Amino acid sequence: MNIEAKNLSKIYGDGENRVVALDHANLEIVSSDFISIMGPSGSGKSTLLHLLSGLDKPSSGSLTYDGKDIYSYSDKELSAFRRKRIGFIFQQFNLLPVLTAKENIIMPLLLDKQKPDEAYLKQLTELLGIQGRLEHLPHELSGGQQQRVAIARALIAKPDVIFADEPTGNLDSKSGGEVMELLQNVWKKMGKALVVITHDSRIARMADRQFQIVDGVLTEVTAK
Numbered sequence: 671m672n673i674e675a676k677n678l679s680k681i682y683g684d685g686e687n688r689v690v691a692l693d694h695a696n697l698e699i700v701s702s703d704f705i706s707i708m709g710p711s712g713s714g715k716s717t718l719l720h721l722l723s724g725l726d727k728p729s730s731g732s733l734t735y736d737g738k739d740i741y742s743y744s745d746k747e748l749s750a751f752r753r754k755r756i757g758f759i760f761q762q763f764n765l766l767p768v769l770t771a772k773e774n775i776i777m778p779l780l781l782d783k784q785k786p787d788e789a790y791l792k793q794l795t796e797l798l799g800i801q802g803r804l805e806h807l808p809h810e811l812s813g814g815q816q817q818r819v820a821i822a823r824a825l826i827a828k829p830d831v832i833f834a835d836e837p838t839g840n841l842d843s844k845s846g847g848e849v850m851e852l853l854q855n856v857w858k859k860m861g862k863a864l865v866v867i868t869h870d871s872r873i874a875r876m877a878d879r880q881f882q883i884v885d886g887v888l889t890e891v892t893a894k
Contacts, residue, residue: 671736671830671863673699673722678731680717680886691717693886694731699831704857705865706877707888714886715867716835722865723756723833724748735830753778757824757832757862759853761839763816765808765823771815772804775822786826794822797859798852814845818852825856831863832856838873850876 680692692714699705699722709715720726721733724740733740735755743751752758765774775795776786795801798818808816817837824832834853838846850873857864866873874880880891 671701672734673697673831673863674732674734675722676732678718678721678728678733680714680721680726681729690886692721692728692888695883695886695888697722697881697888699863699865701830701861701863703863703865703879704854704877705863705879705881706874707865707867707881707883708869708871708874709883710869713883714888715883717886718883718888719833719835719865719867723758724752750782753782754827755830757827757829759817759820759824759832759834759837761836763808763813763820763840765816765819767808770805770807771800771811771819774808774819775804775826778823778827782827784827790828791822791826794825797856798822812845813841814848817841817845817849821849821852821856825860825862829862831865834864834866836867836869838868838870846873 675695675697678692678695682689682691695718707715707718721728727741740748740751779786795804798821800815800818803811803815838849841849853864854876856862866877868874882889882891
């Protein structure tokens with residue numbers, strides 16, 4: 671899997687109201703990458719993630735997955751592509767309150783009319799330490815457990831890349847640290863590319879490749 675962004679820009683408004691949210695960003699992501707993108711609020715990091723994952727379209731520039739321009743897809747094709755190839759983890763857990771943990775995890779498969787791979791589901795939930803919580807509703811889980819369920823949901827369709835937008839933002843420091851260690855473990859054991867958007871330098875330093883974004887300008891900083 672190879673993702674290549676070339677000169678991605680996103681501009682809102684015009685004239686005096688013109689805002690450059692992202693300014694000619696270049697980034698290549700391969701299967702083995704663990705990348706952090708750090709920046710303050712309003713720096714353009716969430717805009718970049720939305721463009722890299724096909725949730726939004728750029729004002730200019732290109733984005734290819736294995737040489738294919740995903741912006742050339744129809745909305746329906748792009749939605750199907752995201753469900754199969756991309757996993758999302760957000761600050762808000764976005765779990766459906768009336769569904770059990772297991773039902774929330776397998777929801778992406780049901781949308782594609784697929785049956786879950788029970789052996790893979792077992793491996794995933796054991797890796798994340800939630801195998802004993804699968805029949806619980808979200809309100810019966812701690813914040814850290816809810817985020818683990820959200821991570822399992824992001825991984826259930828066996829995506830090529832996981833995009834995590836401030837994945838510890840709603841957690842206390844202990845739970846947040848545990849979730850980041852789990853994500854790092856998932857990256858190592860399952861061979862998924864992981865891209866984490868954060869404003870926390872401690873989280874950013876966990877990545878093998880570290881980027882900063884300031885005023886829409888993306889730069890790679892010295893890797894650890």
